[in-house]
Amino acid sequence: MGKTTGKATRNDVANLANVSTAVVSYVFNNGPRNVSPQTAQKVRDAAAKLHYQPNSIARALRTGNSKTLGAVINDFTNPFALSIYEKLEMMAAEKGYSMLFATSHSELQKEKAVIKELMNRNVEALFISPCENVTLFTPSNENCRLVIFDIDRKVPNVSTIATDYTKAVQLGMSHLFKHGHTNIAMIIGQSSNGISDGRINGWYQAFKNEGLPAGHIEHTEFSRIGGYKAMLKILDLKDRPTAIFAGSDLIALGALRALHERHIRVPEEIAIISFDGSIDSQYTYPELTVIQQNPQEIARLALEAAIGPNSKPTRHLLEAKLVIRQSCGCNMKTQ
Amino acid sequence: MGKTTGKATRNDVANLANVSTAVVSYVFNNGPRNVSPQTAQKVRDAAAKLHYQPNSIARALRTGNSKTLGAVINDFTNPFALSIYEKLEMMAAEKGYSMLFATSHSELQKEKAVIKELMNRNVEALFISPCENVTLFTPSNENCRLVIFDIDRKVPNVSTIATDYTKAVQLGMSHLFKHGHTNIAMIIGQSSNGISDGRINGWYQAFKNEGLPAGHIEHTEFSRIGGYKAMLKILDLKDRPTAIFAGSDLIALGALRALHERHIRVPEEIAIISFDGSIDSQYTYPELTVIQQNPQEIARLALEAAIGPNSKPTRHLLEAKLVIRQSCGCNMKTQ
DNA sequence: TTGAAAGCGCTAACAG
DNA sequence: CTGTTAGCGCTTTCAA
Numbered sequence: 055m056g057k058t059t060g061k062a063t064r065n066d067v068a069n070l071a072n073v074s075t076a077v078v079s080y081v082f083n084n085g086p087r088n089v090s091p092q093t094a095q096k097v098r099d100a101a102a103k104l105h106y107q108p109n110s111i112a113r114a115l116r117t118g119n120s121k122t123l124g125a126v127i128n129d130f131t132n133p134f135a136l137s138i139y140e141k142l143e144m145m146a147a148e149k150g151y152s153m154l155f156a157t158s159h160s161e162l163q164k165e166k167a168v169i170k171e172l173m174n175r176n177v178e179a180l181f182i183s184p185c186e187n188v189t190l191f192t193p194s195n196e197n198c199r200l201v202i203f204d205i206d207r208k209v210p211n212v213s214t215i216a217t218d219y220t221k222a223v224q225l226g227m228s229h230l231f232k233h234g235h236t237n238i239a240m241i242i243g244q245s246s247n248g249i250s251d252g253r254i255n256g257w258y259q260a261f262k263n264e265g266l267p268a269g270h271i272e273h274t275e276f277s278r279i280g281g282y283k284a285m286l287k288i289l290d291l292k293d294r295p296t297a298i299f300a301g302s303d304l305i306a307l308g309a310l311r312a313l314h315e316r317h318i319r320v321p322e323e324i325a326i327i328s329f330d331g332s333i334d335s336q337y338t339y340p341e342l343t344v345i346q347q348n349p350q351e352i353a354r355l356a357l358e359a360a361i362g363p364n365s366k367p368t369r370h371l372l373e374a375k376l377v378i379r380q381s382c383g384c385n386m387k388t389q
Numbered sequence: 390m391g392k393t394t395g396k397a398t399r400n401d402v403a404n405l406a407n408v409s410t411a412v413v414s415y416v417f418n419n420g421p422r423n424v425s426p427q428t429a430q431k432v433r434d435a436a437a438k439l440h441y442q443p444n445s446i447a448r449a450l451r452t453g454n455s456k457t458l459g460a461v462i463n464d465f466t467n468p469f470a471l472s473i474y475e476k477l478e479m480m481a482a483e484k485g486y487s488m489l490f491a492t493s494h495s496e497l498q499k500e501k502a503v504i505k506e507l508m509n510r511n512v513e514a515l516f517i518s519p520c521e522n523v524t525l526f527t528p529s530n531e532n533c534r535l536v537i538f539d540i541d542r543k544v545p546n547v548s549t550i551a552t553d554y555t556k557a558v559q560l561g562m563s564h565l566f567k568h569g570h571t572n573i574a575m576i577i578g579q580s581s582n583g584i585s586d587g588r589i590n591g592w593y594q595a596f597k598n599e600g601l602p603a604g605h606i607e608h609t610e611f612s613r614i615g616g617y618k619a620m621l622k623i624l625d626l627k628d629r630p631t632a633i634f635a636g637s638d639l640i641a642l643g644a645l646r647a648l649h650e651r652h653i654r655v656p657e658e659i660a661i662i663s664f665d666g667s668i669d670s671q672y673t674y675p676e677l678t679v680i681q682q683n684p685q686e687i688a689r690l691a692l693e694a695a696i697g698p699n700s701k702p703t704r705h706l707l708e709a710k711l712v713i714r715q716s717c718g719c720n721m722k723t724q
Numbered sequence: 725t726t727g728a729a730a731g732c733g734c735t736a737a738c739a740g
Numbered sequence: 741c742t743g744t745t746a747g748c749g750c751t752t753t754c755a756a
Contacts, residue, residue, distance in 0.1 A: 061532070107508075107509050108509070109450075109509075109511070110509055110510050110511065111446055111449045111450045111455060111510070111511055112450050114446045115444075115446045115447050115450050120446060122489075130468070130471040130472060130474060130475035131468035131471060131472060131475075131667070131668050131669075133465070133466035133468070136465040136466060136471065137465060137466060139465060140465035140466075140492055143490060143491060143492050144492055144494075147491065147492075147503070147506070152489050152491065152506065152507070152510055153489065153490055153491075154457075154487050154488065154489055154490075155478060155488055155489075155490045156478060156482065156487065156488070157475055157478050157479055157482075159479075168482070170442075171482070171487065172487070173442075174442050174443070174444075174445055175445050175446070175487055176444070176445070176446055197396070278668060278671075278672050307672040308672065310672070310674065311671075311672050311674070311676075314674045314675075332466070333466050333613060334466075334669070336613075336646075337613050337642040337643065337645070337646050338673075338674075339645065339646070339649045339673075339674045340649075341646075
């Protein structure tokens, strides 16, 4: 028996089955050498009797493949981001990968530390979903692929996966214009490092296309409380907008709370369109009309970039779609 | 240089510093032998020059301690559960532990598989937060401590951490009674295996104390959609209740949606008290009065049970507190 | 205070 | 088809 763990090792199995340790490996790995059916069965019987389980740590050390992926998450209470990771974990598990998670709390310092820690644990790829503090710390590590969410620009040696924000925002804005709104404000998290968010480009583009002066942009955090505070500020504007474009569902949640506190009816007095299309957006009052991203596809592409055969960094830009519910003014229920 | 990874190894450092590999270990581990300050500095210089990082996999193999914890999560979009794991991860990271996450999707079969997979990866402890399919599969593994959330009963060889549901529900119910409600219904997830949820005990106890016949219990899933469907059923009851006790915030979210769809005013026509006190409960309309659990303390105790020096399984029962907001009928705003 | 060396459990090249 | 064996990077006992 193995000494440190008290668990059966490959050696124990080999002894019991009267074969060499190599054969045990061949059986468990289906290669690289063939084993006769009878011998293989002997090995499997012995393994079963001993409740043998291969030690993944030893295997990782030997092969250099940890079969582990890392994820740095900055907000565990963001259902949209987490839904991506949930799918990612499931698809990764099917391929024999496990996922290590760490929290950055949107602090750049912390983010650096956890990235380092994760890399020390030999993750084969690292998923990062930067929030306002978009990471500029992309350590080069030939053994670890990097895939970053939510940046639709090119980063050297890194795969990026994002929704086409510019286009997506215009999709939402044109819907708002159709409702007759001309005074619209946007609430969005800030890129503390000056990287322009595609949502902002789309914002200006939308007004330009409409021949309208661009509306007010309120910068805040990408969070519920951020949306709340920003909405409060907007309500104090001299020329109060009649519609809001929320940069994320979390922001919309906060905005909605501010609106309710001030007894402002949505969508009658102020309409809202939000961005993400998380499950939360279906359980607000009123239900949110959203620009919906595709978490399933994001996860699929992310995994491919992480462990796919093609090791070249990729860059994906996905389409979003408009999901009409109530907060925009459509589907209004007669009270 | 190490062959497989292209990264510097302890050997490279030893060579450059002109010391033995053992000394490098002593320096990086602060023991078990002393090293003279000069030598130690030489080692650190060499390590810095080579960007040496200890290989945690090799260390894990050698010591038998993976410094890794596992968590099986069944719903990534449950902010309450995730807030516990977020805190857990942070506290674990401080102690040098990383966390492996896996999804069970509340499927018992999947849960078994991921528990096995996590254990094969030599996690030192495993956190499980069973939902309706309370796990009865608690594999004994002397190398892996088990800590289970949300079960307030004794399980052999397992640490359990839960809020005192029985007491907590009574706390909420007495508040509802104070508001004058007598016809109250409860929506709660079902324990598919017949284990009675403390919330149900508390429910009956509360009515008994009040000398009232127990209200209707609607069983459903512990999810937004579950709450929604259950609320719809309750609204079709002949004797429609005037108040709802929701077994979780997610259930309350769904119930609220059903209520809004039917144009039933909360709390005027139907009041709600919910259970958890997640961040979501502050962003509903109206804001939810909740029985609030203490995720920080839950996380602290869970980590202690997982990696604390005392290896005996523990059992903790925590207090919850009533947080009064609007959905119960208090703090009503003049419209 | 330092070094030599065994060995954690596994894989795979090589030999038979 | 099967066995022998070196060695992944590290820790730690034992000897110096």
